[in-house]
Amino acid sequence: MSEKNREGKRTARERLAVEREKQKAAERRRRTLIVGASVVCVLGLAAVIGVVAANSGKDEDSAKSGPVVAPSGAQGKDALAIPAGKDDARATLTVWEDFRCPACKAFETAYRPTIHELTDAGKLRVEYHLATLIDGNMGGSGSRNAANAAACAQDAGKFTAYHDVLYQNQPEETDDSFSENSKLIELAGKVDGLDTPAFRACVEKGTHTSWVVKSNQAFQSGGFGGTPTVLFNGKNIYQDQTMTPAKFKQMVEEANQG
Template structure:
């Protein structure tokens, strides 16, 4: 083999070695970039979680821990998980499982409120309200829990129904956790004469009934109900009955009253 050919092959091998070294270096840089990007993503995710946690804590003073299950004044039923509205002598009982962040619950309230109030005021119907935190569990936030606690505080003050209706009339969008702000809930109490008192404010800010709300939500899940609202009359979920109307409910209650 001539010297010239040997030099050519050697040069080719050297070029190949140089290219392999360049490729190894490029691979090393690419791996470093991938690892670096992964770290940035993890840190970014951690930052987002931190911001969400920080925002969740801006709602007020109450702790996220449930604490003891302190039932509101006058609560009835198993484990005292229902807030009653109406006379005990009423022959018909409507059992409502609801979430103050739930738009379907607000729609039910808007459609049925006048009829329910009329029947309750006439002594023909009693309503037992069970408060749950379904939307908090599905979308995050604390508005369902905080609003339910505030409603229980209103029950302590003897003003549950008025505050209950006020919350629904001022319900935010489902994806907006406005009820997660205790100041918002206290502000809405100003729409109910005599409710915005130091005792009510302390009850809201301390999350006095958080444990009770958690226990009510656990009972809802254990009950296997399809969602909120669940509205039971005579053991039947009338909300799931597409033929049900306020007028039909009134006829059912009137019939029960005559028995």
């Protein structure tokens, strides 16, 4: 082989090696961006914990005028969990969420079909816990009022459907339109049979507001890093970068076989 040909092959190998390094670097940057975005969400939430606590205190003060009224069928410690699915399901998913939280909406959008499939099949039970983190972060009362409205929907046996409607119509994080009872009642019109005088009265009176405040206090004292916090049989799967709806479904299937 001539020196020229050897030089040409060496140059080609070097170009290939350089290209591979570029690809690896791009992949590292992509992963860093993904992880970085997650860390920013967590750190951002941690940074406002003082504001959250302060606002929670205001909520608590405003709620002292009425008793803590849990929604119908609420379960768990202090009746702070709204259940979905069959009680005897062998797999349990615990979700701490905020209806104003964009990350919660992203989780719901990705996992909703799988969660519905598994709960409908009797294989999964979900326990929803409601928090008001974004109210403390961005100001306003949309998280609290939406949570109260969702609890009112639970009274009517329509929690899951209304829960989904709230996320499907979630405003921008800086938009506190969920603080308006008229908006929450308008969205109830998207759920068959929910917009009734009883539901409207529950929303307008803030029947479950004190319960929402208590739920948020449980979230704060639980030491969770942010919303959503998603626990499968006690393990935080939201922090698992490799988790997908398909992988989650497989985990539930395996739990039902065990």
